[in-house]
Amino acid sequence: xxxxxxxxxxxxxxxxxxxxxxxxxxxxxxxxxxxxxxxxxxxxxxxxxxxxxxxxxxxxxxxxxxxxxxxxxxxxxxxxxxxxxxxxxxxxxxxxxxxxxxxxxxxxxxxxxxxxxxxxxxxxxxxxxxxxxxxxxxxxxxxxxxxxxxxxxxxxxxxxxxxxxxxxxxxxxxxxxxxxxxxxxxxxxxxxxxxxxxxxxxxxxxxxxxxxxxxxxxxxxxxxxxxxxxxxxxxxxxxxxxxxxxxxxxxxxxxxxxxxxxxxxxxxxxxxxxxxxxxxxxxxxxxxxxxxxxxxxxxxxxxxxxxxxxxxxxxxxxxxxxxxxxxxxxxxxxxxxxxxxxxxxxxxxxxxxxxxxxxxxxxxxxxxxxxxxxxxxxxxxxxxxxxxxxxxxxxxxxxxxxxxxxxxxxxxxxxxxxxxxxxxxxxxxxxxxxxxxxxxxxxxxxxxxxxxxxxxxxxxxxxxxxxxxxxxxxxxxxxx
Numbered sequence: 337x338x339x340x341x342x343x344x345x346x347x348x349x350x351x352x353x354x355x356x357x358x359x360x361x362x363x364x365x366x367x368x369x370x371x372x373x374x375x376x377x378x379x380x381x382x383x384x385x386x387x388x389x390x391x392x393x394x395x396x397x398x399x400x401x402x403x404x405x406x407x408x409x410x411x412x413x414x415x416x417x418x419x420x421x422x423x424x425x426x427x428x429x430x431x432x433x434x435x436x437x438x439x440x441x442x443x444x445x446x447x448x449x450x451x452x453x454x455x456x457x458x459x460x461x462x463x464x465x466x467x468x469x470x471x472x473x474x475x476x477x478x479x480x481x482x483x484x485x486x487x488x489x490x491x492x493x494x495x496x497x498x499x500x501x502x503x504x505x506x507x508x509x510x511x512x513x514x515x516x517x518x519x520x521x522x523x524x525x526x527x528x529x530x531x532x533x534x535x536x537x538x539x540x541x542x543x544x545x546x547x548x549x550x551x552x553x554x555x556x557x558x559x560x561x562x563x564x565x566x567x568x569x570x571x572x573x574x575x576x577x578x579x580x581x582x583x584x585x586x587x588x589x590x591x592x593x594x595x596x597x598x599x600x601x602x603x604x605x606x607x608x609x610x611x612x613x614x615x616x617x618x619x620x621x622x623x624x625x626x627x628x629x630x631x632x633x634x635x636x637x638x639x640x641x642x643x644x645x646x647x648x649x650x651x652x653x654x655x656x657x658x659x660x661x662x663x664x665x666x667x668x669x670x671x672x673x674x675x676x677x678x679x680x681x682x683x684x685x686x687x688x689x690x691x692x693x694x695x696x697x698x699x700x701x702x703x704x705x706x707x708x709x710x711x712x713x714x715x716x717x718x719x720x721x722x723x724x725x726x727x728x729x730x731x732x733x734x735x736x737x738x739x740x741x742x743x744x745x746x747x748x749x750x751x752x753x754x755x756x757x758x759x760x761x762x763x764x765x766x767x768x769x770x771x772x773x774x775x776x777x778x779x780x781x782x783x784x785x786x787x788x789x790x791x792x793x794x795x796x797x798x799x800x801x802x803x804x805x806x807x808x809x810x811x812x813x814x815x816x
Contacts, residue, residue: 375400377432381502385690389778390727394510397503401539401595402571410573416537419551419562419574427568430541434497434519436591439488440475442496448473453496455489456481457528464530482521487528490519493593494685495750504595505685509729511597514683516752520582522547522590527583535576536596542566544591545584552579566592609672611663618666625659674734678743682757686748687727697726697808702815709803715813717798719784719791722810725777731806733762733770740767746805760804765789766797773807780810 380400387393399407402422405414414420448454450468456478458465467486469477482488494501494517508515516536522528524545531550540549546567550560551574565585566572574580576598584590618625636646694700701715725731731744743759762770769786786794801807 376428377430377499377503381499384506385692390506390509390687390729391778394506394508397506398510401507401541402573414573416575419572419578421562421564422571422573423564423567424569424571429569430543432499433503433541434493434500434543434591434593436521436544436589438497439490439519439521439591442490443473443475443478446496448490448496453491454478455491456486457489458486459527459530460485462530482523485523485526487523487526488519488521489528490521492751493517493519498688500593501685501750502688505688507595508597508684509727512729513597513601513680514599515595515597515685516599517596518594520590520592520594522582522584524584524589525586527581529581531579531581533577533579534596535599537576537598538574539595540566540572540574540592541595542568542570542572542590542592544568545588547582547584547590547592549580549582566590606672606676609675610667610669613672614663614667617668618663621666622662624662671735674732677732678734678757681732681743681745682748682753684729684745684748685750686745687730689726693726693808695812696810698802698805701802701813715815717783717795717802717813719782719794721783721798721813722780723773723783723798723802723807724780724810725773726806726808728777731774733767733774740764742770742806744804744806760800763793765793769794769797773801 380397384393384397387396395407402410402420405420405422410420442448450456450471450473454468454473456467458467467481478488490496494504500517504515504517520528531552546565548565549563549572551562552560564572582590615625630648630652632648633652635641636644636648637652641649689697689699703715726746730746731742734741734743740762741759742762743757745758747755747758749755765788769788772787773781783794783798784791786797788794788797798807802809
């Protein structure tokens with residue numbers, strides 16, 4: 337970059353350093369709800385790594401995110417219902433999650449592509465524009481766009497930042513739905529996006545500077561139901577469907593990350609999988625669904641006949657209502673839930689293993705790797721070795737009617753859907769043992785206790801799961 341761009345970027349950094357007090361990294365002592373306020377993120381993540389149950393770990397991290405509101409109260413009173421504003425007067429609360437300086441390092445170090453990883457946007461005089469050139473986003477060009485008044489949106493910071501990856505991979509277990517993120521860097525006195533609404537539950541985490549926000553109900557642009565200025569350390573939650581817009585004040589830039597979840601995770605999304613399967617089953621098994629329509633139904637049904645007072649219309653609609661009620665008895669709900677779960681596991685980030693988990697998993701085992709898989713492992717799985725899943729939600733058993741498959745997230749990419757869904761067929765002699773392992777979490781169980789008839793089946797299942805990175809041992813395995 338030339339001198340102009342270097343001085344501009346240094347100005348942002350110096351301003352941040354001048355306004356940010358020293359971060360105190362006191363121990364969180366098990367990370368109890370009342371102890372997490374003001375704890376630096378690196379210290380929090382370090383302590384959470386010592387929490388053995390990933391579900392508890394996720395719950396505690398979410399509680400830190402929305403502190404001081406208790407998680408139970410948030411889900412009862414606000415989740416999917418109304419925006420929530422948390423003003424902290426603590427600019428360093430989210431320090432360590434992401435920064436302008438880290439964004440600049442990523443631009444210099446990594447292959448950031450316009451349109452794939454980064455959008456350059458502006459919103460002026462009621463017109464929203466995207467200014468993406470082709471190819472790699474190089475620092476000189478990116479900062480030139482920024483200084484000309486454009487906003488920068490990084491679409492997947494988790495692909496480049498290990499801290500964002502770690503936070504999201506933990507939170508996704510709390511939501512039971514993929515957790516994603518976008519980063520937004522906006523110059524002073526500008527706006528990058530038109531008023532709009534999203535199909536996600538959003539947590540706006542203000543990291544630097546400040547931003548002015550306005551919120552309305554869906555399809556309403558009148559007086560906002562919430563208007564606020566977010567400053568570093570503040571949080572704003574808003575449910576999907578709320579129209580929102582953010583603009584920078586003239587005296588400060590803004591950097592925030594929006595953590596999102598619950599996209600396509602509604603009852604309607606589940607029913608979209610249940611109803612077609614239920615109808616197919618009903619057509620096969622119940623003659624009522626195969627019965628022919630009245631020969632004259634086109635003369636009294638349809639939009640052109642909707643205002644007619646015809647008793648045949650009431651009879652027709654009553655028949656539809658009865659069939660719809662009857663259809664629920666054919667609903668393959670568990671199969672549809674598994675289909676939804678397969679999509680969730682494909683969406684998920686891979687787990688970011690702690691140092692202890694790496695040492696006690698295939699990642700720490702002495703082995704030779706070929707094509708991303710371990711071969712010639714120098715350790716042996718025996719009956720007395722204690723194992724468990726690496727994470728509570730890392731794998732799920734699903735059946736396609738002919739075979740049982742184990743879908744898992746361990747080999748997912750940090751880039752959304754870069755890899756195909758990962759699964760392995762589970763033999764009939766292993767299915768009970770796999771269910772046993774899933775339900776045993778977070779306890780370690782011995783390989784010998786797996787409910788297989790033959791000892792070699794117990795070992796072969798454990799070896800399969802260990803090589804796939806789905807289980808780890810209570811103690812690091814010694815080279816055999």
